[in-house]
Amino acid sequence: MPAPGRRRGRPFREHRTVVEGIIYRYRAGIPWRDLPERFGPWQTVWKRHRRFSGDGTWDKVLTTLLTHGDAAGLVGWEVSIDSTVIRAHQHATNCRGTQGDLSNYMKPGEEPPDHAIGRSRGGLSTKIHHLCDGNMRPLVVLLGPGQGGDSPMFEHVMNSVRVPRLGPGRARTTPVRALADKAYSSKANRALLRRRDIKTVIPERSDQVANRKRRGSRGGRPVTYDTEAYRRRNVVERSFNVFKQWRALATRYDKLALTYRGGVVLRAITIWLKAIAGPR
Template identity: 65%
Template sequence: MSRTRMLTDAHWELIEPFMPSSIGKQGRPFRDHRLMVDAIIYRYRTGMAWRDLPEEFGPWQTVWKRHHRWALDGTWDRVVTALLARADAAGLIDWDAAVDSTINRAHQHATNTTRTTGGPSNHKNLGVEPPDHAIGRSRGGLSTKVHQLCDGTGRPMVVLLGPGQGSDSRMFANVLAAVRVPRASSGRPRTTPDTVMADKAYSSRAHRALLRSRGITAVIAEPKDQRANRKRRGARGGRPPAFDTHKYKQRHVVENAFADIKQWRALATRYDKHALTYRAGLLLRVTLIWLHTLGDTP
C-alpha cells in the first residue's frame, strides 16, 4: 500500500462482489474499478481538484464520471450495507448508538450552481438530488450539515445530509429510519439499536415517544428550559424522563467519528456541487472504516 493506493487485496476482495458490472451498456469494458476507487479515495483524502489527480490514475474525467455514476446508482450504500451485515454477523457492532450532526463549510466551487431554497426539500430520499443540494446558510456562511448515527464504538452506520441551517431535531426520524442491517440468516433486517444517545438538541416528547414505541432506550439530555417548564406545571408536567448519566458519557464516540471522517480534506470542506456526490465520498470513508474493522478480525 502506497500514498496513492489505499485498498489492500483483502479490502478489495470484500467489496468487489458488490461493485457494478465491469462491462458497460454497449459491451465495452470499463477501466479497472479498483484503480478508480483508489483514485476517488486519493482525491477526497487530499482535497485536490479532480483535474489535478496523478497521471497514474488515467484521465481525471473517467474517475469523476465513475464516481458520479456510483453516487447516482447507490453503489456505496449497497457496499456499506453489506459490510454492516458482515460486521453484525461477526458480533462487531455495538448497538448502543449515538446520533449527532456537524456543519461543514461549502467551498465557493460547491455553491456556483442553481439552488432552489425556501421550499420543501426531501433529504431522506437517498437516490434523489435535493433542490437545494443540501447547502444552506448558517453562521459560518454557506454550509452543509452532516447527520450521522454511529455504533457504540464510533463507527458510522448512517450518513444523511441537510442544509447548514437545518434542524437536528427534524432530521432525527429520518436518521433513525435509515438504520438497516441485513441478518446473516433469513429474516428481516435489524432496524433498531438497543440505545440511542443524543445531546439536548434531540430532546422532545415526540422523539422519546418514537424511541419508546420501537423498544429503544433513550439516553437524551434534557435542556434546562424543558426541565423548568415541566416542574412549573407540577403534576401536569409529568415525570422526568429516565436518563442514564453513566451511559451518556459514551456519547463522545459520535464526535470522534466526525473527527475521523474530517481527516479527509475534501470531506472536512465540501467542494462537490451535488449532495449525492458529496455523500458518496462520505460513504466511501465509512466503507474504509468498516473494511479496517473487518480486516482486524480473524
C-alpha cells in the first residue's frame, strides 16, 4: 500500500528530458514512435507536447521570453509580415474535417474544424502566417489553410502582437513600422495601420495602380512608402529559413494543428532563448 498522502501511479518524468525529446523529434522529422529510448516512452513525450500545446504553456513561455527580451532591448520594433506554405504529409491529412474553411483560421489554443489544412496548387497544405522583428526573431505565429489569402489575415496577425512589460505598464502592441509585400496591399490594411499610428511600408499592386490611374482624380493619391526600409523586408523570409531547419516544420506530419503550431512556437522559444542567453 502507498504511504498516506502519496499519489498512485508512475513517477512524473522530468520536463527537461521530455522537452529535449520533443525538440529532437521536430529537428529530425521522425515519427514519435521512433524517438530514442533515452527520452523515455514516446507516448509520454507526445502527450506532454499535446498538453503544452493545448493549454497554452508554449505560448506563455514565449510571451515571458519576449518580455525579458524587450526589457533587454533585443526586440526590433520594425516588424515584417509574410506567410509560407507548408506541404502536409499524408500522415497529417487522414483525419476527418472540412478542409480549407477560410473562416476557421487557427486561434492559439483551439483546434479548427479543418485542422488548418487546405488544398492549394501544390496539394494539401498549411500556411504559417508570421510576424517577426527586425532581427528575424518571431513575435506572432498563426496557422491557416494553405489556399488562404494573406491580406485577410493581416488584421489577425497585427492584433496578436502583445509583449508585456517586465515592470508596471501596459503591454506593447504597436510596432514602429510594418513591412509587407504587395499581397497585403489594401485600403483596409493601410487604414488599420494608420489608426494605430504605425508607419506603412507596403508597395501597391500593379492592378491597383492601373485602377487608380483609370479613375483619374477620383482614384486618389499614389501610395508612397519608404523604399529603403522595404529592402529590409527580407528578414521574414530569412526567419522562415531558420524555422524550416527543423524537418518536421518544413513538412507537416502532425494531424492536429495544435501540435504542429506547438512545434512552431517551440522553435520560436529556442530562438529567443539563444538571443537572451547571448554568445558563449
